[in-house]
Amino acid sequence: MFCLIPLTHNFKYLFYTIMSKKTGFLSSSIGKKFLMGLTGLFLVSFLVIHVTLNSFIFFNDGGVSYNAGADFMAHNPVIRILEIGLFAGLLLHIFQALLLTMENRKARPTPYEVVNGGANSSWYSRSMGILGSLLLLFLVVHLSNFWVPTKIAVFNHTEHNTFAGMKEVFAQWYFVVIYLVGVISLLYHLLHGFQSAFQSLGLNHKKYTPLIKKTGIWFSIIVCALFAAMPITMFLGIIK
Amino acid sequence: MSHGNMNLTLKVWKQKNKDTKGRFETYDAKGISPDMSFLEMFDVVNEQLISSGKEPIAFDHDCREGICGMCSMYINGRPHGPKDGITTCQLHMRSFKNGDTIVVEPWRSAAFPVIKDLAVDRSSFDRIMSAGGFVSVNTGNAKDANNILIPKDDADTAFDAAACIGCGACVAACKNSSAMLFVSAKVSQLSLLPQGKIEKQDRVLNMVKQMDEEGFGNCTNTGACEAECPKSISLENIARMNREYLGASFTQNKA
Numbered sequence: 001m002f003c004l005i006p007l008t009h010n011f012k013y014l015f016y017t018i019m020s021k022k023t024g025f026l027s028s029s030i031g032k033k034f035l036m037g038l039t040g041l042f043l044v045s046f047l048v049i050h051v052t053l054n055s056f057i058f059f060n061d062g063g064v065s066y067n068a069g070a071d072f073m074a075h076n077p078v079i080r081i082l083e084i085g086l087f088a089g090l091l092l093h094i095f096q097a098l099l100l101t102m103e104n105r106k107a108r109p110t111p112y113e114v115v116n117g118g119a120n121s122s123w124y125s126r127s128m129g130i131l132g133s134l135l136l137l138f139l140v141v142h143l144s145n146f147w148v149p150t151k152i153a154v155f156n157h158t159e160h161n162t163f164a165g166m167k168e169v170f171a172q173w174y175f176v177v178i179y180l181v182g183v184i185s186l187l188y189h190l191l192h193g194f195q196s197a198f199q200s201l202g203l204n205h206k207k208y209t210p211l212i213k214k215t216g217i218w219f220s221i222i223v224c225a226l227f228a229a230m231p232i233t234m235f236l237g238i239i240k
Numbered sequence: 241m242s243h244g245n246m247n248l249t250l251k252v253w254k255q256k257n258k259d260t261k262g263r264f265e266t267y268d269a270k271g272i273s274p275d276m277s278f279l280e281m282f283d284v285v286n287e288q289l290i291s292s293g294k295e296p297i298a299f300d301h302d303c304r305e306g307i308c309g310m311c312s313m314y315i316n317g318r319p320h321g322p323k324d325g326i327t328t329c330q331l332h333m334r335s336f337k338n339g340d341t342i343v344v345e346p347w348r349s350a351a352f353p354v355i356k357d358l359a360v361d362r363s364s365f366d367r368i369m370s371a372g373g374f375v376s377v378n379t380g381n382a383k384d385a386n387n388i389l390i391p392k393d394d395a396d397t398a399f400d401a402a403a404c405i406g407c408g409a410c411v412a413a414c415k416n417s418s419a420m421l422f423v424s425a426k427v428s429q430l431s432l433l434p435q436g437k438i439e440k441q442d443r444v445l446n447m448v449k450q451m452d453e454e455g456f457g458n459c460t461n462t463g464a465c466e467a468e469c470p471k472s473i474s475l476e477n478i479a480r481m482n483r484e485y486l487g488a489s490f491t492q493n494k495a
């Protein structure tokens with residue numbers, strides 16, 4: 001009991017170091033970017049799992065392997081806990097993005113008449129807020145297509161064939177279009193975001209930064225190509 | 241008009257002071273030699289304005305050789321105009337064509353209020369420097385420079401960072417008006433050297449705090465600053481400042 005008092009005191013001090021409204025790490029511009037980078041990379045790690053599992057549909061076995069994987073994910077307690085973390089991370093990422101974007105608008109009250117941004121930076125690095133917003137819109141559609149029906153099935157203890165649900169959604173051309181727009185937004189968000197996150201975390205190194213940049217580009221392209229192939233192959237009836 | 245001289249149209253931001261609204265004003269620049277610098281072209285236009293009883297265009301300048309950082313002009317959508325790695329005073333009129341319309345604006349940032357026309361108040365940079373951009377040493381005779389040995393690579397990296405002239409083009413170029421390149425260059429040039437290491441933690445904490453208070457935006461790593469910096473200050477400095485800030489925030493032994 002007695003040893004708990006200094007412990008809580010220490011936590012209070014640490015909490016203050018991080019969260020204090022005036023002097024806390026997270027109230028500073030660098031701290032906010034740090035959180036942005038951390039949550040961004042956390043979401044990237046989720047993408048790895050998501051794209052791997054979904055790629056089971058390419059076995060083209062009528063969804064047997066895919067459904068087995070999806071079923072495991074839907075019921076495994078560890079995954080359930082991680083899912084809460086994922087939503088928390090996503091919300092934090094979106095909240096920070098909003099905060100940063102609003103502050104950055106305020107930092108230039110009078111806009112320039114002529115801006116030649118292409119001369120010094122890529123369009124997508126300047127459009128992370130818009131690309132992220134497109135992603136958010138996409139996520140609303142995406143979650144209502146798959147996450148909500150799965151949750152309802154788990155809640156009611158009924159059988160749920162996620163693969164069949166996927167085929168149903170991707171039989172409609174407009175869903176295919178929405179998913180492709182979502183995937184392209186993700187591609188460009190990641191093309192900048194992947195390497196940007198490392199820079200925000202202070203990880204810049206003569207040897208490793210070129211490697212991080214190349215990995216980021218290939219990661220974005222491969223993940224997005226795989227995601228894009230899912231609605232397309234299902235719509236075209238290649239995946240049965 | 242001698243051979244090769246140009247006639248140009250200037251669209252220049254005119255603003256009486258920071259409390260009034262500005263607007264664009266159009267001027268003719270006639271008979272401009274391609275060998276003139278951009279500032280000399282402004283001198284010619286101002287001479288003509290003065291002799292016809294009109295108010296000249298206010299702009300900042302001092303050394304006119306690329307070392308003081310005063311000549312802040314946002315030219316056709318880029319700080320210091322269309323060429324990389326130079327200041328406005330080093331930009332020559334041969335970079336433009338006869339008949340061109342050139343739009344010239346001041347640095348635009350909440351932290352750089354307009355003093356008049358193209359001249360902006362960059363004292364926010366001075367306040368960031370006062371907050372920590374120094375080393376505390378006793379004055380007196382200069383010590384022998386070789387008393388403290390410094391690895392060549394560290395000296396070079398510090399020197400590259402110290403090349404920053406505080407012009408503010410990084411802020412002007414950044415879509416977020418972030419001052420991270422400037423502040424990180426100043427943090428790095430000191431913290432890389434033994435004399436600066438002693439106050440490293442306080443320095444980065446205080447300078448970043450001041451930077452945030454001045455109303456600069458947050459860095460999103462677009463890299464526009466590095467591309468537009470007349471001294472090619474590297475983004476590596478920003479990453480260095482980020483890690484130093486993280487380290488100092490969590491390990492500084494103060495309540």
Ligand code: HEM
Binds near residue numbers: 036128129132133192
């Ligand atoms: C759901 C809506 C989303 C919004 C509104 C959003 C918005 C943003 C914004 C504004 C930035 C900051 C721009 C920058 O630092 O350059 C950013 C950075 C980033 N985002 Fe997102 N994003 C979203 C979703 C995602 C997702 C799903 C992922 C990954 C799978 C992701 C990964 C990243 C990464 C890695 C960064 C870089 C972090 C950094 O630069 O420090 N974002 N996001």
Ligand code: SF4
Binds near residue numbers: 410421
């Ligand atoms: S970092 Fe470059 S652009 Fe920024 S103030 Fe220094 S010299 Fe100017």
Ligand code: FES
Binds near residue numbers: 306330
């Ligand atoms: S006037 Fe000194 S750098 Fe241009």
